[in-house]
Amino acid sequence: MFENILQAVFGRLTLQDFVHEPIMAGAGLSMVGALILAIIGITFFKKWKWLWRNWITSLDPKKIGIMYLIVSVIMLLRGLADAMLLRAQQVLNTNGELLNSDHFQQIFSAHGSIMIFFVGMGVIFGIFNLIVPQQIGSRDVAFPFLNSVSFWLFAAGMIIINMPMVVGEFSTAGWLAYPPLSGLEYSPGVGVDYWIWALQISGIGSLLSGINFFVTIIKMRAPGMTLMKMPIFTWSVLMSVTLIMFAFPILTATLGLLALDRTLGMHFFTSMAGGNPMMYVNLIWAWGHPEVYILVLPAFGIFSEVVATFSKKRIFGYTSMVIALVAITILSFTVWLHHFFTMGGGADVNTFFGIMTMVIAIPTGVKVFNWIFTMYRGRVDFKTPMLWFMGFIATFTLGGLTGVMMSVPALDFQFHNSLFLVAHFHNMIVGGVLFGAFAAFTYWFPKFTGFTLNETLGKFAFWFWIVGFFLAFVPLYILGFMGAVRRLDHYDPSLGWQGLFIVAGIGVAIICVGVFFQLFQIAYSVWKRKENMVTSDPWDARTLEWSTNSPPPEYNFAVIPTVTTRDAFWEMKQSKKKPTEPEYEDIWLPKNSGAGAIIGLLAMTFGAAVVWHMWWLAVVAFVGIVITIIIKLSDDEPEYKLSAAKVAKHELKTKLKLQEKTV
Amino acid sequence: MSRAEELVAIHEKKTLGFWIYLMTDCVLFAALFATFAVLRGATAGGPGGPELFDMPFVLIETIILLTSSFTIGMALLGSVRGYKTQTLVWLFITFALGVVFLSMELYEFMVLIGEGHGPQQSAFLSSYFTLVATHGIHIAIGLLWMAVVIVRLWRHKFKKTDVNRLALLGLFWHFLDIIWIFIFSFVYLIGGMA
Numbered sequence: 001m002f003e004n005i006l007q008a009v010f011g012r013l014t015l016q017d018f019v020h021e022p023i024m025a026g027a028g029l030s031m032v033g034a035l036i037l038a039i040i041g042i043t044f045f046k047k048w049k050w051l052w053r054n055w056i057t058s059l060d061p062k063k064i065g066i067m068y069l070i071v072s073v074i075m076l077l078r079g080l081a082d083a084m085l086l087r088a089q090q091v092l093n094t095n096g097e098l099l100n101s102d103h104f105q106q107i108f109s110a111h112g113s114i115m116i117f118f119v120g121m122g123v124i125f126g127i128f129n130l131i132v133p134q135q136i137g138s139r140d141v142a143f144p145f146l147n148s149v150s151f152w153l154f155a156a157g158m159i160i161i162n163m164p165m166v167v168g169e170f171s172t173a174g175w176l177a178y179p180p181l182s183g184l185e186y187s188p189g190v191g192v193d194y195w196i197w198a199l200q201i202s203g204i205g206s207l208l209s210g211i212n213f214f215v216t217i218i219k220m221r222a223p224g225m226t227l228m229k230m231p232i233f234t235w236s237v238l239m240s241v242t243l244i245m246f247a248f249p250i251l252t253a254t255l256g257l258l259a260l261d262r263t264l265g266m267h268f269f270t271s272m273a274g275g276n277p278m279m280y281v282n283l284i285w286a287w288g289h290p291e292v293y294i295l296v297l298p299a300f301g302i303f304s305e306v307v308a309t310f311s312k313k314r315i316f317g318y319t320s321m322v323i324a325l326v327a328i329t330i331l332s333f334t335v336w337l338h339h340f341f342t343m344g345g346g347a348d349v350n351t352f353f354g355i356m357t358m359v360i361a362i363p364t365g366v367k368v369f370n371w372i373f374t375m376y377r378g379r380v381d382f383k384t385p386m387l388w389f390m391g392f393i394a395t396f397t398l399g400g401l402t403g404v405m406m407s408v409p410a411l412d413f414q415f416h417n418s419l420f421l422v423a424h425f426h427n428m429i430v431g432g433v434l435f436g437a438f439a440a441f442t443y444w445f446p447k448f449t450g451f452t453l454n455e456t457l458g459k460f461a462f463w464f465w466i467v468g469f470f471l472a473f474v475p476l477y478i479l480g481f482m483g484a485v486r487r488l489d490h491y492d493p494s495l496g497w498q499g500l501f502i503v504a505g506i507g508v509a510i511i512c513v514g515v516f517f518q519l520f521q522i523a524y525s526v527w528k529r530k531e532n533m534v535t536s537d538p539w540d541a542r543t544l545e546w547s548t549n550s551p552p553p554e555y556n557f558a559v560i561p562t563v564t565t566r567d568a569f570w571e572m573k574q575s576k577k578k579p580t581e582p583e584y585e586d587i588w589l590p591k592n593s594g595a596g597a598i599i600g601l602l603a604m605t606f607g608a609a610v611v612w613h614m615w616w617l618a619v620v621a622f623v624g625i626v627i628t629i630i631i632k633l634s635d636d637e638p639e640y641k642l643s644a645a646k647v648a649k650h651e652l653k654t655k656l657k658l659q660e661k662t663v
Numbered sequence: 664m665s666r667a668e669e670l671v672a673i674h675e676k677k678t679l680g681f682w683i684y685l686m687t688d689c690v691l692f693a694a695l696f697a698t699f700a701v702l703r704g705a706t707a708g709g710p711g712g713p714e715l716f717d718m719p720f721v722l723i724e725t726i727i728l729l730t731s732s733f734t735i736g737m738a739l740l741g742s743v744r745g746y747k748t749q750t751l752v753w754l755f756i757t758f759a760l761g762v763v764f765l766s767m768e769l770y771e772f773m774v775l776i777g778e779g780h781g782p783q784q785s786a787f788l789s790s791y792f793t794l795v796a797t798h799g800i801h802i803a804i805g806l807l808w809m810a811v812v813i814v815r816l817w818r819h820k821f822k823k824t825d826v827n828r829l830a831l832l833g834l835f836w837h838f839l840d841i842i843w844i845f846i847f848s849f850v851y852l853i854g855g856m857a
Contacts, residue, residue: 142676207687215680219672249687253694257793266782266789267707268698274705274786283694588669630811636824 011613012190017168021103023085028165057592059144060554062448064151065129069441071158072122075114078162080515082111084508087472091505093490093498104489105172106191110161112175117199118158120295120429121206123437125154127298128213128237131444134545135234137222137563139556142215144590145637150209152600157202160607164194168611171195174487176284177258179269179277184262190611193262197607200255203248210244213237222544224563231543231566232321236301239329240294246333247290254283263610278343285336293332295429297325299436300367303389306439307371309541310386311378314567317370324363324370331360341409342416350409357407361400368397383539384458388439391466395431399424402477419488420480423473430469438465438518443539450550451532457521464514472507475500535658542570549654555587555642558651584644584651591638598628674827681831685838688801692842695794696849703854705786712791712854715780717771721851724767725843731760732840739833742826747816750829754813757836761806768799791850798846801839808832 020028042048055063085107089099099107133141141147164170171191173182182192217238221230230238258280260266267273269280308315315321337345337353345353371393380386402424406412415421446452476484479500484491491497525532536550547569548556559582565571602624609617703712734757741749772792775781782792812832816825 143680211680211683211687214683215676219676219679245683245687246690249691250694253691253698257698260782260789260793264782266793267786268702268789268793270786272707273784274702274707275789276701276705276786279698279701283698286694586666588666626807630807634811634815 008616009614011609011615013167013612013614017190018166020165021100023099024103024165027081031162031165052594053592056597057148057594059148059590059593059596061129061133061141061144061147062552062554064147065126065131066448067151068122068126068129068154071155072119072126075118075122075158077515079111079115079119080512082107082114084512086111087501087505087508089489090491090501091498093493093501095490099489101489102169102172105174105487106164106170108487109171109174109177109191109195110164113171113195113199114161115429116175116291116295117202118154118161120433121202122154122158123433124240124295124298125150125206125209127302127437127440127444128209128241130448131440131545132213132216132234132237133220134447134548134552134556135231135543136217136220136225137544137557137561137568138216138220139560139587140220140590141212142219143212145593145596145632146208146212148593148596149599150205150212152596153205153208153603154202156600156604156607157198157200157205159604160194160201160611161198163608163611164191168194176288178284179258179261179275179280180271182258182262183270183277184265185270193259193611196255196259196262197611200252200259201603201607203251203255206244207248207252210241210248213241214245217241222561222563222568225568228319228322229563229566229568231301232304232315232318232325233298233301233543235322235325236297236304239325240297242329243290243294243297243332247287247294250283251287251291254280254287257283259610263613278340281340281343282336285339286333289336289339290332292425292428293328296432296436297328299392299433300325302436302440302443303371303392304367305541305543306385306389306443307374308567309443309539310381310383310389311375312381312540313374313378314542314570315370316373316376317366318566320366321370324366327363328360331356331363335360338407338412340416341412347409354407354409354412358404361404361407364400368393368400383442384453384455384462385439385443387459387462388435388442391462391469392431392435392439395427395435395466395469399427399431402427415480417485418480419476419484419486422486423476423480426473426476430473438462444545446534446538446550447545448551449529450534451525451529452534452538453525454521454528454532457517457524461514461517461521464510464517468507468510468512468514470507472504472511475504475507479504537569540573542567544569547572549658553650553654555589555647558582558584558647582651584647586644587642587647588639589642591640593632593638595628595632599625602628674824677827678831681834685834688838689842692794692797692845695790695797696845699790699794699850699854702786702790707785707787709785709788710780711787712850713856715775716851716855718851718855720767720771721847724764724771725847727760727764727767728840728843731757731764732837734760735833735836739829742821742829745821747821751813751816754809754816758806758809758813761802761809765799765802765806768795768802772796791854794850795846798839798842801842805832805835805839808835 019025042051055067058064085099086104089104092098129141129147133139161170168190171177171182171187171194173187173192173195177192177195180186182195217230217234257266257268261268261270261275267275269275269277271277304315304321334356335353337343337349338357341350341353371389402420406415406421406424442453442458479497482495482497482500484495484497534550536548537546538550539546544561544563547561561568561572602621606618606621606625609615609621734753738750738753738757741747741753772795775788780788782789809832812825812829819825
């Protein structure tokens, strides 16, 4: 009787689920401890109201972007800690003394899922929010409230994926959770459910955000900015969100089907009753391959801005850059099968996907050459963003070449599931996406703070990163050739792999030093910010976002600029015309709304409730979401007016401040 | 941009955004259709489409849903001209037709489950139930939305934004109709053939 009531209330949650082995318990406790400290700190300094008014309820894309970045940085540290544990295990090669195989599997599953969904996606959405509206000369995104919902769904997913550190366990089925291993039969616990609902909730956020930015770019560009006058970064975002619109619904469907298998006992991907596990693999990669381009296209855009700005030249081959972006976008849907040539699709199927994979390397190669030609005969200024760019060219080309190697089906049968593959995609995603994000962070940091990051520390960070990176991943290529498979928690010492694993481990340690320098760089630069104060255009840049004040006012542009050429801001600076006295107008901005955060909180509750089979709570949370949406949507979005006089006053104030700075 | 122009622009953005949402939904259904196509023959020794589907029943369902697409069009016409009563009456008829459709679908599911042919029996039935039920859930969301619109119109005067919203609801409803036509053709007509 008592047990029945407990089960009705708590589902399959028992006290035993809070018990963890020492390493995980330590991580969980420190996470909870940090959270409690943060709450005490906020209460002590009486910052709750400030937090609520200025951040949690804010619909300003600049603030939402910063929140995305904060979450991503925290998750990057978590993912890095996971990577350190994995490498430590492989270096020591003990038999479960550091990590037992179950814990090892949980860690590599968490590492991959977190790095892609909560670092990669978080970083690109952060940068979209911060840069896109400014770069196209707009005051806001198309749907400010939807933007807030997207962020809070992302945050909800982030919390769910971290819950296993405190209660229950995480998936042991890898970052893409292939069935039948991820099915009920072989993973009866809560791990895969945590994985499903963390990704499902944040994935819906990503999809909504993708729609939002698509409409923003299509409908809200400054007058005169035709599609072919858009900065390359905006083009890359447009293509990236197009991919999101086509790919993420497939993820939603696939995760939904896996959830139905696991929760309602259906037979989509089981190995009995007609289920077809390979269909899952096809579906997940029909999303998964475009996903890597969703992440890397914005990085391409970032590097296009960085290399043009720091070479003091316009980007080489603008039109071919755009064509290459569009080509990659289309082709990225024709290559998914190269992730599993070993499926047994037959020679003809494998040949098609092999050739398409080689074809997609062509537009990417075009871009690499364009970047290099942009530098050619330019006045190149080797600031930190430029170093990240150079590092990117080296790592990305290496990764690209190994990618083309694997696109040959006959070779792929050797590389499949080996550490060679692991080295390849880390080359692409770390060397592409992460280096892009670091370049963007250094490049656009002064835009939002008014001061630059310390150059010396940035250079230290870069050199530790790049050296560590090659030390960490080149050995994996070699190990892959030697037959080491991925996800290996121990190996026979007689194989002679330990030396290479030790080198890789040292590489990770050096990367950690690089990360330390990055964190130190931020702290130091904030501390000494008086010394690094800059005007609104510190890099002599080319695109519109630099024409506003740094940091930009809430409304971005007091007067919406009119665009006549590419590199609009550069042309404005070049033209000898005297700026006319601006005519200010009333500006309407969205009012803050807490509904986004409430929906996020309820979605998190819903996800956790379904994971633990607390059905009553799931129903309550779901009904809560529906009611919140109805209340919010049945009225027009409230806006407030900033009168022209107020705008003029604010602009004058910043102008005076700026003069003070330059004197 | 003047305020009036801005308001028009806001509406345009919403319309474009909603169209794009519909297209993403279309991709979601495409994934489910593909799943159904792959698993159609995977009956695991259980019954397949020809033995299970009651075609005349499904035809009536289809006619009801298609009629509701016509009636919501009438409601929309009324709203554009500002006829409140006409809009409300047609919306109410659409709502009723939607409820009948959904009830029939649920009844069909109950009969199948009652005979022991639930979604757990085979991969074919899993994919059938999931595809059709996903459409049904969309219909339910549409009905909820319609109920909110009806209550609001009943209580308040017509606003320009109300007409815009109703147009989006109309889009959603027509979209579900098109999806149903595909379900009718692929799942019932082709899937029901021996």
